[in-house]
Amino acid sequence: MILRRLSLRAHSRAELARALTAKGIDPEVQQELLDRFEELDLVGDQEFAEQWVESRHRSRGLSRRALAEELRRKGIDADLVTAATSTLDRDDEVRTATAVAQRKLRSMASVSNPVVVRRRLSAALARRGYGTDVALQVVNDVLSDRGQEDEGDAPDHGHYE
Template identity: 35%
Template sequence: MGRVTGLDPDPRRPAAVRVHEDGAHAFTVAREAAARLGLVVGRELDLGLRHALQEAADTEAALRAALRLLGARAHAVAELGRRLGRKGHQPAAVQAVLERLAADGLLDDAAFARSFVERGAGRGRGPARLRRDLLARGVARADIDAALGAWLARSGEEPAPPRELLERRARALAGLPAPMRRRRLLAFLARRGYRGAAARRAVAQVA
């Protein structure tokens, strides 16, 4: 049975410690986990403690991966969970990390949906496309409805497709017969989330 022979601060994350067993690094866990488990130099690592340390190490590894992903861009809760799962992190560790990040305010699907809608609208995406993309990321319909509703309320009317975007596409289709060109333009707008009267009006202006 091994013993704890060292508890060193982790140079990459001050909130974690490196646990050494018989002189070799064995686990990296959060400081709070080390304190909760009563780790001290000289303590024997029985099977129960070893199992608890492994769970804490799994959670610490999942947390680090989550923070790296969030550092690159915002994520919805379910989306982040799926990405952590694909990286091989244990389901229990992933769930613990998602709950912690949500409690710390680093994961918030309502705020994510609002930001996603604003950014997507600025890139020429319409309501249907934005809804589809948010659903694919696992955002709840209630959060999507609230985000889209707030955006549409600020717009004051059904948003029109960006004119410059549509004109570029129309120029690329200039050699086609007019009816086919209009159908292609409507399909192009539908893929970007613009449908109905707003899409038809926009196409009529360029085709």
């Protein structure tokens, strides 16, 4: 069962332990199995976390914050989460958020209201875990590159006093 799961994708030790528990495997046997798989380098939370961050950041455009949350849900230790997500810096996040915003903007070609465009772009970035500072910078840059700067007509919903 473990090998079948690992053949589909890498898993954290905690994910595999939950799967073994669901199958009714004794906790002592689980420990032995997982220890042996670790010895064989088939299971390793550090490698899993690093691969997860690289893959999900590239393919889904997720922010460090969103990736950290996913890793915590997968049972990865906080220190390993920090180490894995620290490989991404603000420039990486801005580049990836820009790509996400540009894709979203292309899908909204028929939307002419700049307030709606700005709101939808900001929401798309927020769903991927980007903070207000990155989202505002990226939305402003993407819209100005496209020539859709709303020139102050729309309220700036990103700044709170």
